[in-house]
Amino acid sequence: MLFANSSLRYVLLGFSDFPQLRIYLFLVFCTMYFLTLLGNLIILSCIVYDKRLHSPMYYFLSNLSLVDMCFTSTTLPTLLSSLISNMRSIDFLACFVQMFCFISFGNLENNLLAVMAYDRYVAICSPLQYTRVMRNSLCIALVFISWVGACAHALLHTLMVVTLDFPAVSLVNHFFCEISQVLSVSSSDTTINYILIFTEGAASVGTPFICIIVSYIKILLALLSLHSRDGRRKTFSTCSSHLTTVCLFYGTIVSVYFRPSSSSSGVGERAATIGYTLLTPMLNPFIYGLRNKAMKNAMDKMMK
Structure with a gap:
């Protein structure tokens, strides 16, 4: 099936609704992309360079920075290319x-x-058992399971779409091969694909989100049990950066995938998609770098 469809092409409409703004959009997105790569690379370099940051929290943060760079690089080059030239098509395999x-x-x-x-x-x-609980083996295992689970989830949905039939040339109303937009141009029955998205897909996204909610409920209860105002402030500051990232990431996702169906394929969806594919990865280094004293000290030490 893969070789039979190798001659198919998809035309990404992107932001072609505004041809007069193409050069301005290119400059804005190119600047944001550069800041994303530079900011996350600095965070990653600081964590590797400074041995004081070789702890579980910064180990996870380094993985997040790496994923942010890869996540943004998956879609932004295609978008920038479509804005600076008229080449908006992408072949079957690349899609x-x-x-x-x-x-x-x-x-x-x-x-x-x-x-x-x-x-x-x-x-x-x-806190007294933190070192024992968050040992190196557990941290590595958690990251490994995260990678394997994400790749297995993506492989399942991608293989289910590959088996479908498509016209020789398909118009995809997005700036990259977003799965729901690709499904909308298929000539096959996509019922099973959508059932899979609403069941397995919802579970793969919802389970981590529920874990985050449960963790913060327990953190909130721990905060309420503290009688010292300084203690509460110090405790809250340790998770404020992560909480800001969570709100940004899930807030932009909700604005894309929980919209009325009548407006789900318009410019609003594409603009909102920029939020979690580019805006959140760009802001993460500022959130964790500027609000974290240890990270700022590591940056100063590395720059000097």
Whole structure:
């Protein structure tokens, strides 16, 4: 089936609704992409360079920075290329490689946010046993399971789409091969695909989110049990950066996938998709770097 469809092409409409804004959009997105790569590379370099940051929290953060760079690089080059030239088509194999990578890294970021929430829960609710619980073997296992689970989830959905039939040239109303938009141009019955998205897909996204909610409920209860105002402030500051990232990531996802069906394929969806594919990865280094004293000290030390 893969070789039979190798001659198919998909035309990504992207932001072609605004031809007069193409150069401005290119400059804006190119700048944001550069800041995303630079910011996350600095965070990653600081964690590797400074041995004081070789702890579970920063180990997870380094993985998040790596995933952010990969996640953004999955879609932004295609978008930038379509804005600067008229080449908006993508072949069958490239489309589904992009789909697999996008689903993998998006789901992996979701998993890592849940792992980081668990790390904050242990640090706040069981500080005396933190070192014993969050040992190196457990941290490596949690990240490994996150990667394997995300890749298996992406492979399942991508293979289910590959088996469908498509016209020789398909118009995809997005700036990358987003799975729901690709399904909408298929000439096959996609009922099973959508059932899979609403069941397994919802579970793979919802389970980490529920873990984050449960972790923060327990953290909140621990905060309420503290009688010292300074203690509450210090405890809250240890998870404020992660909580900000969670709100940004899930807030933009909700704005894309929980919209009325009548407006789900318009410019609003594409603009909102920029939120979690580019805006959140770009802001993460600022959130964790500027609000974290240890990270700022590591940056100063590395720059000097």
